[in-house]
Amino acid sequence: MARIELPEVLVMEILSKLPVKSLARFNCNAIPSVYGACHGLLCLQELSTDKAALWNPSTREFKILPPSSIQRPPYLSPMEGNLALYGVSFDHAALGFDSKTNDYKVIRFVSFIYYHRPFVTRTFVNIEEEQRYAYPHYEFQVELYSSRSDSWKEIPCPLYTPTDLILGNNYVDGICYWKTMTEAYLGLILLFDLANQKFSILPFPEIAGSCLHYYDNLLMFNGSLSDIVCLLEGTGMSFDLWVTRE
Structure with a gap:
């Protein structure tokens, strides 16, 4: 697990x-x-x-x-x-x-x-x-x-x-985050508001384009929820870092 x-x-x-x-x-x-x-x-x-x-x-x-x-x-x-x-x-x-x-x-x-x-x-x-x-x-x-x-x-x-x-x-800022997935979506973000004690979900950004083989994970970067992406295709090794603004 x-x-x-x-x-x-x-x-x-x-x-x-x-x-x-x-x-x-x-x-x-x-x-x-x-x-x-x-x-x-x-x-x-x-x-x-x-x-x-x-x-x-x-x-x-x-x-x-x-x-x-x-x-x-x-x-x-x-x-x-x-x-x-x-x-x-x-x-x-x-x-x-x-x-x-x-x-x-x-x-x-x-x-x-x-x-x-x-x-x-x-x-x-x-x-x-x-x-x-x-x-x-x-x-x-x-x-x-x-x-x-x-x-x-x-x-x-x-x-x-x-x-x-x-x-x-x-x-971060009163909200807890986890990665989750469903049969309909490859990835979703699960949120829990500590004050309201309610769960909600957000979709992941379109991060990989046409590439279907990549690894990504959530992290906190400079106090913001972020997603780091590593493409598993191609000859070079690179990382993308997506940072939320809100």
Whole structure:
């Protein structure tokens, strides 16, 4: 699954500056992903669990966030009874500031991964039959943390969910951004307004012309949402940087 994370070397450099007591309280079994920064704050998130924390490197304040409020979905899908819950992940987080309520907020997507149970009743299932049921089924939910209430709450999940990495921060001026895509569009930008707590989408710019083979990703450049594009065709290597004006 796509993940939002900083390079491991940079994460280790950041975590090495934390006091031992804070690291022991966080008690990670793996290196957490780092999200932010917003007003000097960073959000640490362990992807395989709901463990998360806010950290201020300048003051060394370290706050453990409360457990997730999301429970296992009461529904599965029309194929209920043939799906088995395989795992849960907490990913695509964003840290931002709601100036309307003077509140720091964290939003994250919770993914429930299901696998199809074999329809056969035999104890032994051969490899070909296993492969028939190896495709995962996903259910997504979204939760929002408020520092003022120090609690999570579930919010309506958008039709489109993040599908790709973000280069660094994905928050600017009260809005969180992610890349997403649909069957009708190769790429869309998913937005979340922290003040209104509403999702919306924007189309990507016409960046590649007739070239169908390119790599692009969102990033923040000089305080603005930007898209960096690398064409994968042709003899030369070049990058285009698109910067929003509003």
